[in-house]
Amino acid sequence: MPSRRRFEERSVIVTGAASGIGRETAVRFAREGALVTVADIDAEGARRTVEAITADGGAARACRTDVSDPDAVRAMVDGAAEAYGGPHVLHNNAYWAPLGRTVADTTLPEWDRTIDTTLKSVFLGCKYAIPRMVAAGGGVIVNTASTAGLVATPSFAAYMAAKGGVIALTRSVAFDYGKDGIRCNAVAPGLIRTPATDPVFRDRDRLDFLTDKLVLGHAGEPKDIAEAVLYLAGDESRFMTGQTIAVDGGRLIA
Numbered sequence: 001m002p003s004r005r006r007f008e009e010r011s012v013i014v015t016g017a018a019s020g021i022g023r024e025t026a027v028r029f030a031r032e033g034a035l036v037t038v039a040d041i042d043a044e045g046a047r048r049t050v051e052a053i054t055a056d057g058g059a060a061r062a063c064r065t066d067v068s069d070p071d072a073v074r075a076m077v078d079g080a081a082e083a084y085g086g087p088h089v090l091h092n093n094a095y096w097a098p099l100g101r102t103v104a105d106t107t108l109p110e111w112d113r114t115i116d117t118t119l120k121s122v123f124l125g126c127k128y129a130i131p132r133m134v135a136a137g138g139g140v141i142v143n144t145a146s147t148a149g150l151v152a153t154p155s156f157a158a159y160m161a162a163k164g165g166v167i168a169l170t171r172s173v174a175f176d177y178g179k180d181g182i183r184c185n186a187v188a189p190g191l192i193r194t195p196a197t198d199p200v201f202r203d204r205d206r207l208d209f210l211t212d213k214l215v216l217g218h219a220g221e222p223k224d225i226a227e228a229v230l231y232l233a234g235d236e237s238r239f240m241t242g243q244t245i246a247v248d249g250g251r252l253i254a
């Protein structure tokens with residue numbers, strides 16, 4: 001007997017879905033019946049994610065979006081609504097940040113780009129999706145935070161600030177819109193093997209330093225995060241809002 005598909009006919013937007021965690025999450029949403037808007041600034045990568053989804057029998061459309069641009073984010077939300085309805089689920093996941101920068105090392109353009117792509121993007125996604133969700137009687141938002149928004153990590157100043165902001169904004173949205181039927185939660189990944197962390201996996205010393213802090217002793221995979229995102233987006237978590245769940249191999253308890 002076929003198992004129940006949790007997101008049948010749900011219109012789901014995933015940002016940063018051309019790569020890594022976003023791609024895996026988009027693929028899994030589609031496998032569960034969702035109609036997925038694959039949003040990313042990397043149009044070619046987004047197209048490849050859509051190809052993977054359609055090859056798998058799912059439904060998806062690519063949407064080239066710069067998540068730091070208000071007009072682009074509004075168009076992303078409007079386009080998803082026009083093509084697939086909703087949006088019922090918004091997964092704010094895209095980011096950009098320079099590695100290896102303390103506060104003094106961070107240039108102003110790097111600071112601005114990190115905040116714009118990693119934090120303002122979440123504000124914009126919520127800003128444009130929420131009115132549609134309220135009008136429809138509800139919706140779900142899942143933000144990708146990071147353990148770096150909760151504990152210190154070396155030389156990652158702008159990123160830590162942005163992710164701390166994502167966690168606070170998650171609570172704000174949850175608080176203000178709970179009675180409108182909107183839930184907003186975040187997942188905080190620990191070290192996950194993706195194209196973004198490739199340099200870490202090629203640097204034995206840094207990798208040892210980081211994995212040494214993990215209770216489980218090894219990094220995670222995008223599917224580990226995707227599972228948590230689908231849980232937070234689905235009815236199984238219907239009584240949860242404003243939370244940030246760490247999926248981190250035990251990083252935060254060590």
Ligand SMILES: NC(=O)c1ccc[n+]([C@@H]2O[C@H](COP(=O)([O-])OP(=O)(O)OC[C@H]3O[C@@H](n4cnc5c(N)ncnc54)[C@H](O)[C@@H]3O)[C@@H](O)[C@H]2O)c1
Pocket residue numbers: 015016017018019020021022039040041042045065066067068093094095096117144145146147188189190191192193194195196197
């Ligand atoms: N990989 C990890 O270890 C790890 C740990 C903690 C948190 N995270 C978080 O997980 C999320 C996904 O990271 P990942 O590791 O899969 O990275 P990734 O580099 O594989 O994917 C990030 C995607 O964001 C897109 N992007 C960048 N700037 C954009 C913009 N302006 N507009 C739209 N899209 C843009 C990129 O094109 C890319 O496809 C991020 O929020 C990241 O902070 C990752």
